[in-house]
Amino acid sequence: MKQFKTESKRILDLMINSIYTNKEIFLRELISNASDAIDKLKFISLTDNGVNIDFKIFIKANKTDRTLTIEDNGIGMDEATLEKNLGTIAESGTLAFKKENQGEENELIGQFGVGFYSAFMVADKIEVFSKAYGKEDAFKWESKGVEGYQISKTEKKDVGTKIVLWLKEDTEDYKYSDFLEQYKLSALIKQYSDYIRYPINMEMSRRRLIDGTEENPQYEESVSEETLNSMVPLWKKTKSEVTKESLNEFYKNEFHDYMDALKGIYAKIEGAVTYDTLLFFPSKAPIDYYSKDYKKGLKLYCNGVMIMEKCEELIPDYFGFVRGIVDSADLSLNISREILQQDRQVKAIANSIEKKISSELKKLMEEEREIYEKLFAEFGLSIKFGVYAGFGMNKDKLKDFLMFYSSRKEKLVTLKEYVEGMQEGQEEIYYACGENYQKIAKLPQIEKAKEKGYEILYFKDGVDEFVAKILIDYEGKKFKSVAESDFSLDTEEEKTQLDQKREEYKDMLSAIKEDLGDKVKEVRLTSNLKTYPVCLIASGDVSIEMEKVFASMPNADGRIKADKILEISATHSILKTLEEAYKSDRERLKKYSVVLYEQARILEGLAIENTEEFVNSLTDIIK
Ligand code: ADP
Numbered sequence: 001m002k003q004f005k006t007e008s009k010r011i012l013d014l015m016i017n018s019i020y021t022n023k024e025i026f027l028r029e030l031i032s033n034a035s036d037a038i039d040k041l042k043f044i045s046l047t048d049n050g051v052n053i054d055f056k057i058f059i060k061a062n063k064t065d066r067t068l069t070i071e072d073n074g075i076g077m078d079e080a081t082l083e084k085n086l087g088t089i090a091e092s093g094t095l096a097f098k099k100e101n102q103g104e105e106n107e108l109i110g111q112f113g114v115g116f117y118s119a120f121m122v123a124d125k126i127e128v129f130s131k132a133y134g135k136e137d138a139f140k141w142e143s144k145g146v147e148g149y150q151i152s153k154t155e156k157k158d159v160g161t162k163i164v165l166w167l168k169e170d171t172e173d174y175k176y177s178d179f180l181e182q183y184k185l186s187a188l189i190k191q192y193s194d195y196i197r198y199p200i201n202m203e204m205s206r207r208r209l210i211d212g213t214e215e216n217p218q219y220e221e222s223v224s225e226e227t228l229n230s231m232v233p234l235w236k237k238t239k240s241e242v243t244k245e246s247l248n249e250f251y252k253n254e255f256h257d258y259m260d261a262l263k264g265i266y267a268k269i270e271g272a273v274t275y276d277t278l279l280f281f282p283s284k285a286p287i288d289y290y291s292k293d294y295k296k297g298l299k300l301y302c303n304g305v306m307i308m309e310k311c312e313e314l315i316p317d318y319f320g321f322v323r324g325i326v327d328s329a330d331l332s333l334n335i336s337r338e339i340l341q342q343d344r345q346v347k348a349i350a351n352s353i354e355k356k357i358s359s360e361l362k363k364l365m366e367e368e369r370e371i372y373e374k375l376f377a378e379f380g381l382s383i384k385f386g387v388y389a390g391f392g393m394n395k396d397k398l399k400d401f402l403m404f405y406s407s408r409k410e411k412l413v414t415l416k417e418y419v420e421g422m423q424e425g426q427e428e429i430y431y432a433c434g435e436n437y438q439k440i441a442k443l444p445q446i447e448k449a450k451e452k453g454y455e456i457l458y459f460k461d462g463v464d465e466f467v468a469k470i471l472i473d474y475e476g477k478k479f480k481s482v483a484e485s486d487f488s489l490d491t492e493e494e495k496t497q498l499d500q501k502r503e504e505y506k507d508m509l510s511a512i513k514e515d516l517g518d519k520v521k522e523v524r525l526t527s528n529l530k531t532y533p534v535c536l537i538a539s540g541d542v543s544i545e546m547e548k549v550f551a552s553m554p555n556a557d558g559r560i561k562a563d564k565i566l567e568i569s570a571t572h573s574i575l576k577t578l579e580e581a582y583k584s585d586r587e588r589l590k591k592y593s594v595v596l597y598e599q600a601r602i603l604e605g606l607a608i609e610n611t612e613e614f615v616n617s618l619t620d621i622i623k
Contacts, residue, residue, distance in 0.1 A: 001148040002087065012117060013146050023174070026118040027185070028192035030070045030163060031057060032253055033116060035196045037074025037161060039306040041133055044075070046305070051133070052158070059189070059202040059228075061180040066167045068123075068179050073160035078132035082141045082151055086116060086128065115256065120145055122176050123165035129154055130161040189228045195237075195250060197304060199227040233304065235266065235276040235327055242266045251280045254299075255323050259283045262371050265324075265360050273348040275328035279357065281364075282323060285378045289321065296320030298353070301327035314350050318386025318398060319357050321379045326353070361401055365414070373412055376403050384463045392470040399471060404464070405437055407446065408455040415474040421455055428480035429473075430487075431457040433465055433545035435605055444532035444603055445482040451530060452489050456482060462549040482528070483604075485539040485565055490527055498527045501570050508582040508589075509568075515593040516566065519609065525575075526567035533574040536600040538562035544604050566597055591617035 004012060034057045045051035052073060060069040077085060119126055124144060131138035138156035143149035156162070167176045178184045182204055189200050205223045212218035234242060234250045247264030251257060261280040268276050279298075288294045296317065297310030304327065315322055330345045365372040376383075380403065387395045387402065403412040408421070418429060430449065434440035440458045449456055459465055468479035480487060490498060502509075502525050513523040521539055529535060538544050540563040550560040568575065574596075581589040594617040598608050608614055 023121040034072035040075040071162040076132040077130040125166035127164040279324035299325040302331040404457040433459040444535035447530035525570040529569035
């Protein structure tokens, strides 16, 4: 007996003992696996005449044994694939488990998938008989759940997989034997698996009245194999037949998601290229979405034959979150990975898909803002990376999809909305960077800007400022950080006043600069502060926020640093204290300088540079 991997075991345990009410979905999962397996063999059959192309899925219920059998003549599994596929629970599932450990059990089960293992919700023993295409031997995998599984050699004539479920005993709460009733099975297949492109057959017994009286009718029982699904794939149906519900059912089934998609799109495109497509915006980013493990791509069909599980050439990276299928008759069937990239038709489809996605996103933004915001919360980062990637080559296509948090509206706004709401005379788009909205709101420079009624965009993602730099401007309005050295909200008169004050305190300011040495490029007075005494701003191309981003990168050597200016509030009473120290006690001024500098760092979210010096200076001042 082989053991399941530890984590798999825990998940399996949850699954078996789950209180998940929707147990019946196990059938659609097994049928969809069977259909995938047939897809794979069908593709091979294009080049191998020896393959039996009478593809079908067969369901059989046996009331005496309490078994339900799901059989397919797809690609099958050999010993190694049985081991690999059924011995461990999908990788993504394991990850989800670690992360959501505390969470709701049902949610968890949904997350890792409703896959093959969902059958353990209804069966206490499962047998899988399988013979792989191109292999001589057949194998049997069997398991009674958490204890483990066994794989042994078996006899099986045809290529394909037969799964036998030994149903659990009925309980007061659940009648597992319902899954042996033909009415129940046929209803489930209609409900969940109608669109499967291969016949799902079952032996159905029908009673026909042949004779007799009303009191004593005579029936004839006949048993015959019937196809229970309509076999028309959803994307081949007419628009009126494709409801929101059917799209969602398809999405969950096909892409193994337990949540509805935020949006499902159905389109038949005719023109330079002709294709049918179903596209979906998922409601949650997959756990690995922002890692290099994530594989984007759409399922590619040629005239109903699946030729590729994930065709990445069909969608750009920044829309990599979109799932879906494309079916086109314009493709050549024997298209391979290598020629795919150069294929003119594939390129044309990809272009058209990108346009479709863009127009749907725009529509969503305009008509269903709430849904768009949910989507942006999950995938906005992907769009931002898209703006930034390739030196901004796609920025014009993407800039209108961006949203940033607004200090005034206290919610996400688009750049267009920001520009429309600008104050009279305001020439630039103001932004402030920080780790999160709360921290940004408390930045020293924000107070004054807010007081003067300006709207500020809060940049909390590391990539945001890079995005602003690459965009340069929006509708001619340049981006301006409140932490930039020439940021000013002053009127001409106020500017003159500030200049006078800077002149007045000139010597003292250069003394402080001298004390701080290379730490800062300049020390000066500012009118941008309201209650805080100091702040730190950057004067060159590298902002303080960018310094943080660079420092957090792998292999960071800490060499890329912002040129910093220490700004002291021109209206704060601290100025007097500094002036006194400057005149009477230069040593004391030095301590003030250190403390103010380190304080300014803290306010910007930077670490203290020299803890010892800071603590000693502060202690000396207090004692
Ligand atoms: P998923 O379908 O999400 O990958 P499952 O646990 O349902 O996860 O299945 C795991 C794998 O086992 C599948 O990806 C497939 O490779 C294989 N498999 C399952 N059922 C069959 C089948 N009927 N025929 C061939 N392979 C199958």
